[in-house]
Amino acid sequence: MGFGSIARRAEQVSESQIRKFFQEAKPGSVSLSLGQPDFVTPLHIREAAIAAIREGKTGYTFNTGLLELREAICARLATDNDLSYNPSQVVVTAGAGEAIFVAMQALVNAGDRVLVPDPGFVSYRECVTLAGGIPDMVPLQSDLHLDIDAVQERLSGARMMVLNSPANPTGVVEPKESIRAIVEYAADAGVCVLSDEVYEHFVYGAETVSAARFSEDVITVNATSKTYAMTGWRAGYLAGPESYVRQCTKIHQYCQTCACSISQYAALAAYTGDQSCVAEMRDEYAARRDMLCQGLQDLGFSFPIPEGAFYLFVPMDADTFSSIIDHGVVIVPGDAFGSGGGGYARFSYAASRDIIQTALNRIKDAV
Numbered sequence: 001m002g003f004g005s006i007a008r009r010a011e012q013v014s015e016s017q018i019r020k021f022f023q024e025a026k027p028g029s030v031s032l033s034l035g036q037p038d039f040v041t042p043l044h045i046r047e048a049a050i051a052a053i054r055e056g057k058t059g060y061t062f063n064t065g066l067l068e069l070r071e072a073i074c075a076r077l078a079t080d081n082d083l084s085y086n087p088s089q090v091v092v093t094a095g096a097g098e099a100i101f102v103a104m105q106a107l108v109n110a111g112d113r114v115l116v117p118d119p120g121f122v123s124y125r126e127c128v129t130l131a132g133g134i135p136d137m138v139p140l141q142s143d144l145h146l147d148i149d150a151v152q153e154r155l156s157g158a159r160m161m162v163l164n165s166p167a168n169p170t171g172v173v174e175p176k177e178s179i180r181a182i183v184e185y186a187a188d189a190g191v192c193v194l195s196d197e198v199y200e201h202f203v204y205g206a207e208t209v210s211a212a213r214f215s216e217d218v219i220t221v222n223a224t225s226k227t228y229a230m231t232g233w234r235a236g237y238l239a240g241p242e243s244y245v246r247q248c249t250k251i252h253q254y255c256q257t258c259a260c261s262i263s264q265y266a267a268l269a270a271y272t273g274d275q276s277c278v279a280e281m282r283d284e285y286a287a288r289r290d291m292l293c294q295g296l297q298d299l300g301f302s303f304p305i306p307e308g309a310f311y312l313f314v315p316m317d318a319d320t321f322s323s324i325i326d327h328g329v330v331i332v333p334g335d336a337f338g339s340g341g342g343g344y345a346r347f348s349y350a351a352s353r354d355i356i357q358t359a360l361n362r363i364k365d366a367v
């Protein structure tokens, strides 16, 4: 049977290279490749979901999400981020991924230019393309921080700029003054900032600041996924000016109707419950980061010590990369995150200390 042609918008985007590396790993490999916590969702959050099922909370919610969840999100944004939002400025989405997609569909017109950090999280570039926009890949400095002058030069005439601090794949946390400068330049140029803050709670000695502190023309994206080890639940949100949020809600409504009701009750428990689970996970990531950094430095690698997220971005030639893969350690080539990542490899330390130790032993044999 013959099939018809595929839409150009689908053909224009590529499959993520990250899963591919993971799936093609040889048997017995250990993985430092995935960007998801290896913790199970804390028990009180799972219990809240079970209670929601038992109580039959199984119907549609408002398109924008449960009111009490949006209120809880606003309360967290006020206490954790010093941001003032009301529930009508929030849409609960199926993870940060949907929030990014929806925001771009709602704001980016065909031919609009969108500044995207290069290397950066893979979805940004592809979501811009799916919206008909033109990704303007902004190279990072050699220390993997954003090049503020390069950003400023490109802002004029752009529609949107993506900020992601702490960043995937580099682990870089931009200082407050850099965030302020970029956001203020963007506001002056009439460019909306999409600030993806999914790693905000995983910082080690550094301080994070929300872009929306410095301008109203910002869409803040966040999720339960990383903070509460809830990647599979698909619960995140976007928050921004009401005029944007109304348009985002329409896009969200026609692809998703509403986020999963059970996941929303779980997210409510996450945002309103005891936050010590987040600190415990952060402390464990910090210990793993130190272990992996030290281990790789002892083997002769040198790289900027990341201050956030759970990634290390390490300069590496192609032969060393292949040898590490051949020795049974899965890592991701930097150019999977944009051509600016060429010559690097991303290590994720969202893996147990045992796995990290096994990986280090194998890397020692590989180099």
Ligand SMILES: Cc1ncc(COP(=O)(O)O)c(C=O)c1O
Residues within 6 Å of the ligand: 035, 094, 095, 096, 097, 098, 121, 164, 167, 168, 196, 198, 223, 224, 225, 226, 231, 235, 236
């Ligand atoms: C920077 C960044 N933003 C967004 C996401 C997607 O998050 P979610 O699972 O909530 O869709 C990821 C996942 O790896 C990420 O690294």
